[in-house]
Amino acid sequence: MLLNGTGLALVRGGRLLFEGLDVSLDRGGGLHLTGPNGAGKSSLIRVIAGLLRPTAGAIERPAVALADDHLSLDRELSLRRALGFWNVPKLNGALDALDLSRLADVPVRLLSSGQARRARLARVLASDAPLWLLDEPFNGLDASSGERLRLAIDRHRKTGGAVVIASHQPLADSWQEMVLSG
Numbered sequence: 001m002l003l004n005g006t007g008l009a010l011v012r013g014g015r016l017l018f019e020g021l022d023v024s025l026d027r028g029g030g031l032h033l034t035g036p037n038g039a040g041k042s043s044l045i046r047v048i049a050g051l052l053r054p055t056a057g058a059i060e061r062p063a064v065a066l067a068d069d070h071l072s073l074d075r076e077l078s079l080r081r082a083l084g085f086w087n088v089p090k091l092n093g094a095l096d097a098l099d100l101s102r103l104a105d106v107p108v109r110l111l112s113s114g115q116a117r118r119a120r121l122a123r124v125l126a127s128d129a130p131l132w133l134l135d136e137p138f139n140g141l142d143a144s145s146g147e148r149l150r151l152a153i154d155r156h157r158k159t160g161g162a163v164v165i166a167s168h169q170p171l172a173d174s175w176q177e178m179v180l181s182g
């Protein structure tokens, strides 16, 4: 098993967001976190990433790559050099997959908001982490970028990776859905 969390609970801002939660994923697996705003999807992703300590429970995880709104890229560097700050062994393939190659030499500060979002996703695609954690990855992407991302995610799962996505958008049947109710 790639990811195994058992009995997870989290209190945040004085509120119990979830308790007794089990999450597990095998290689090739996909977990889709859904639920209303504030239900705790992003918080659970941060628990899985190891950035938030759960109030109860235990978690075993492999190396993870997280894409959310927090990744900082040096705005003065070119996209390629800014991403190069991270562990990105598959950078060229990732830039290609998200149609960012022609922007590789452009300073990060000149990217549009959708291009910057794709850049944060490219960091994940370029990593060699088996577990991808994607918080609302389709937000702000145009249709063709969304499709490119879907293909990259499918490819990652088919080659033995696993993916957790928090998203309000429907996903295909191959995703195991977990509804958080807050």
Ligand SMILES: Nc1ncnc2c1ncn2[C@@H]1O[C@H](COP(=O)(O)OP(=O)(O)OP(=O)(O)O)[C@@H](O)[C@H]1O
Pocket: 012, 013, 015, 017, 035, 036, 037, 038, 039, 040, 041, 042, 043, 044, 166
């Ligand atoms: N840094 C923080 N400190 C305290 N409480 C927080 C913090 N960040 C988020 N929360 C609270 O935790 C709860 C869950 O937030 P979270 O961002 O996990 O929800 P979500 O399900 O991802 O929501 P959305 O669909 O809006 O993205 C909310 O009530 C939020 O106010």
